[in-house]
Amino acid sequence: MNMNSTKHSLQQLLPHIEIQEAVVLAPYSTFKMGGPAELYITVHEEKDLIAAIQVAHALSLPVRVLGGASNVVISDEGINGLVIRNMCAIKSVMSETSDTVRVHISSGYSMTRLAKETAELGWSGFEHHLGLPGTLGGALYMNSKWVDPDKTYYVGDALVSAQVISPDGQVKQVDKDYFNFGYDYSILQDTRETVISAVYELQKKLPEHLVAAGKKSLAYRRATQPHGVATSGCFFKNVNGKSAGKMIDDAGLKGYRVGGAFVSDVHANFILNDGSATTNDVRELLHNVKEKIKSHYGVELEQEVDII
Numbered sequence: 001m002n003m004n005s006t007k008h009s010l011q012q013l014l015p016h017i018e019i020q021e022a023v024v025l026a027p028y029s030t031f032k033m034g035g036p037a038e039l040y041i042t043v044h045e046e047k048d049l050i051a052a053i054q055v056a057h058a059l060s061l062p063v064r065v066l067g068g069a070s071n072v073v074i075s076d077e078g079i080n081g082l083v084i085r086n087m088c089a090i091k092s093v094m095s096e097t098s099d100t101v102r103v104h105i106s107s108g109y110s111m112t113r114l115a116k117e118t119a120e121l122g123w124s125g126f127e128h129h130l131g132l133p134g135t136l137g138g139a140l141y142m143n144s145k146w147v148d149p150d151k152t153y154y155v156g157d158a159l160v161s162a163q164v165i166s167p168d169g170q171v172k173q174v175d176k177d178y179f180n181f182g183y184d185y186s187i188l189q190d191t192r193e194t195v196i197s198a199v200y201e202l203q204k205k206l207p208e209h210l211v212a213a214g215k216k217s218l219a220y221r222r223a224t225q226p227h228g229v230a231t232s233g234c235f236f237k238n239v240n241g242k243s244a245g246k247m248i249d250d251a252g253l254k255g256y257r258v259g260g261a262f263v264s265d266v267h268a269n270f271i272l273n274d275g276s277a278t279t280n281d282v283r284e285l286l287h288n289v290k291e292k293i294k295s296h297y298g299v300e301l302e303q304e305v306d307i308i
């Protein structure tokens with residue numbers, strides 16, 4: 001089937017969703033790089049996210065779900081098949097006790113909005129993630145974290161269960177253990193399942209304490225990370241608790257540049273795009289940083305950010 005007839009079939013099966021062709025993805029990604037999505041849709045409702053994945057499977061169309069596109073580098077060649085921008089953002093209380101509240105949250109919910117709203121409501125579990133770009137779904141995929149000197153807070157911590165859909169369109173309920181969460185890891189990286197929604201159990205605490213905890217994380221973020229720049233955050237995973245950023249800094253690589261891609265002067269694990277970076281620039285820069293760290297420390301850096 002050629003792309004025109006695929007688009008036509010997709011449109012017939014998803015009549016109320018606007019299907020766009022050749023949408024340049026750079027503006028949607030925090031790294032501000034990326035070529036066109038062959039086909040592109042935005043979904044606002046969980047049922048549409050499910051239907052789009054099922055229909056794409058029936059048409060043998062590859063699918064990539066993106067939330068905030070804040071943990072990926074999208075290549076200049078763009079993405080084949082269907083890109084689904086997940087903007088499903090419903091939050092509703094399922095049940096509560098005097099100490100806890102169970103909340104259903106759609107996977108396209110903005111993490112920073114969630115952290116702010118839940119802190120103000122006096123529901124503890126997300127407050128340390130204030131300032132985390134992207135969506136709940138992307139954060140569960142990576143088990144995104146906030147590292148305090150005395151404790152690391154993971155987005156998976158207060159998860160109870162989730163609804164996920166497999167690439168072949170099977171929908172199932174899974175509990176927290178299913179995710180097999182680790183540092184920068186969840187099972188979704190292997191199964192390629194998409195989170196539709198999640199159920200969290202949050203602890204009731206004083207809103208002013210939660211709001212203050214969020215503000216503390218945000219202030220630390222502002223003080224230690226570059227902001228107002230094109231980046232996808234930390235590009236490398238820490239190695240056995242050893243900070244990748246510190247190793248890159250100590251190897252003298254702050255400011256190191258290949259074309260339009262360069263290592264931040266503020267935080268050495270942040271790679272930035274000056275607006276002109278190409279995929280090759282990023283690949284070469286990442287390769288050279290890895291080689292330098294290997295020769296300095298005998299350590300293989302592993303990427304947190306995928307080039308897709």
Ligand SMILES: Cc1cc2nc3c(=O)[nH]c(=O)nc-3n(C[C@H](O)[C@H](O)[C@H](O)COP(=O)(O)OP(=O)(O)OC[C@H]3O[C@@H](n4cnc5c(N)ncnc54)[C@H](O)[C@@H]3O)c2cc1C
Nearest residue numbers: 067068069070071134135137138139141144145194195233
């Ligand atoms: C300035 C900056 C600061 C950051 N700070 C932190 C930080 O403190 N801690 C941290 O851990 N990370 C941090 N990050 C990285 C990033 O923001 C997080 O990993 C974020 O949770 C990614 O969410 P997203 O929606 O943007 O995912 P995307 O980039 O859209 O997607 C990332 C991956 O998840 C998959 N995915 C997206 N949605 C779903 C879904 N619903 N179900 C299953 N898979 C899905 C995508 O296909 C892709 O493979 C930072 C990034 C930036 C730019």
